[in-house]
Amino acid sequence: MDKVADQLEQKWQSRLLNDCPHQSIATRNSITRWLLGDNVERYDTLLPNQLGIARQAMDYRYRILQQRYLGVGPEQAYRNLTTRLGSLVILRNKIRTWVSLSRDRQRAVVDVLQEVIQELLNSDRYIQKQIARIAQCTSDTHLRNSLLLTTIEEYCLRPIRNQPLLVYRFVNYLRRSGRGGMTHVPEGEMVRLVSESVTPEDVETSVSLLDRQAIADYQDAQIWEEQQTLRVSVRREFEAYLEENLGSEAAQWLRLYLQGQSQEAIASALGLPIQKVYRLREKISYHAIRIFSIKAKPELVTTWLEISLHEHNLGLTPMQWQEYWQNLTPQQQQLIEQLKTGRALESIAKDLNLKYNQAVGEWSKLYLEAQAIRGSS
Numbered sequence: 001m002d003k004v005a006d007q008l009e010q011k012w013q014s015r016l017l018n019d020c021p022h023q024s025i026a027t028r029n030s031i032t033r034w035l036l037g038d039n040v041e042r043y044d045t046l047l048p049n050q051l052g053i054a055r056q057a058m059d060y061r062y063r064i065l066q067q068r069y070l071g072v073g074p075e076q077a078y079r080n081l082t083t084r085l086g087s088l089v090i091l092r093n094k095i096r097t098w099v100s101l102s103r104d105r106q107r108a109v110v111d112v113l114q115e116v117i118q119e120l121l122n123s124d125r126y127i128q129k130q131i132a133r134i135a136q137c138t139s140d141t142h143l144r145n146s147l148l149l150t151t152i153e154e155y156c157l158r159p160i161r162n163q164p165l166l167v168y169r170f171v172n173y174l175r176r177s178g179r180g181g182m183t184h185v186p187e188g189e190m191v192r193l194v195s196e197s198v199t200p201e202d203v204e205t206s207v208s209l210l211d212r213q214a215i216a217d218y219q220d221a222q223i224w225e226e227q228q229t230l231r232v233s234v235r236r237e238f239e240a241y242l243e244e245n246l247g248s249e250a251a252q253w254l255r256l257y258l259q260g261q262s263q264e265a266i267a268s269a270l271g272l273p274i275q276k277v278y279r280l281r282e283k284i285s286y287h288a289i290r291i292f293s294i295k296a297k298p299e300l301v302t303t304w305l306e307i308s309l310h311e312h313n314l315g316l317t318p319m320q321w322q323e324y325w326q327n328l329t330p331q332q333q334q335l336i337e338q339l340k341t342g343r344a345l346e347s348i349a350k351d352l353n354l355k356y357n358q359a360v361g362e363w364s365k366l367y368l369e370a371q372a373i374r375g376s377s
Helices: 003-019 025-036 040-045 048-069 074-086 089-101 109-123 125-137 141-156 165-177 214-245 248-258 263-270 274-295 298-304 309-315 318-326 330-340 345-351 356-376
Strands: none
Touching: 003 025, 003 040, 003 048, 025 048, 025 125, 025 141, 048 074, 048 141, 048 214, 074 109, 074 141, 109 125, 109 141, 109 165, 125 141, 141 165, 214 248, 214 274, 248 263, 248 274, 263 274, 274 356, 309 318, 309 330, 309 356, 318 356, 330 345, 330 356, 345 356
């Protein structure tokens, strides 16, 4: 193992020991191997910005694992996955529209989502490779489940042409199932995941029905790498902005938050009362959406803070979002709907017969109203 890989391994071993002292040494070693990947020699050949992207990707996967799957029972972990993927508004709306037009109108969103996940497990080349990779990292069934669910979530949420990859997989699923209709997910039975499937018996003969051409996988990977490069660039700009406008504590908060630290852990690291850290988070959120993101990349910043319009409904719960939506004027609802499609605010302003500054002000007001609802809960 080369020097850079040694440093990365030591860093992750130390972090896992600190975050998960109750986990066994074998578990921590397996997680480290999984995070580093097969080709550890490549780290020594990466440029500084490329190594930064690789570190960020590992941090992102670890954050997903820690928050929703590590040490969680298989049924609850699977529910966490379907809840997370089901929270994608654009996907949920597509599924509901399709169900309403199909013959089987009694199916719920989660039923369809389970079928798409099962298709990924059975047929997607990337997921098949990850299943084999996970089997090499650990023989522990529960850990295999956790690592696979983490992999599925990260893969499904990759941004491809401003939409989660899962949306495209759902469209492919519809094309496949168009003639035969929906397959049946047995009632009361969780979709079979890793335990039996981590080492599939017929990997050699499996054919991908979702990724019909190898070039599709290559293009997805290239687009994802471009997105990651852009994220690093915007993060650095935002960090510099916070340092200049809110002080070093705000910049430190951002760095710790992007490492997956909880607000309590951030308060401890910064030596601040938890109430002050929460106020600092709200200030950062305000600046992110009202000032900085207008000049940079709003979808990236708000995704970091888990208050994005596309994926998180501005951080509101489903009940809060419904109440919020009902109180909007038709013009405000149109503004929100257009923003969700990924259109530029300047273009939306023209359609609504608003000046650009008026549209910016209206969007800022809508965001702050949502955050007021969020903060009052």
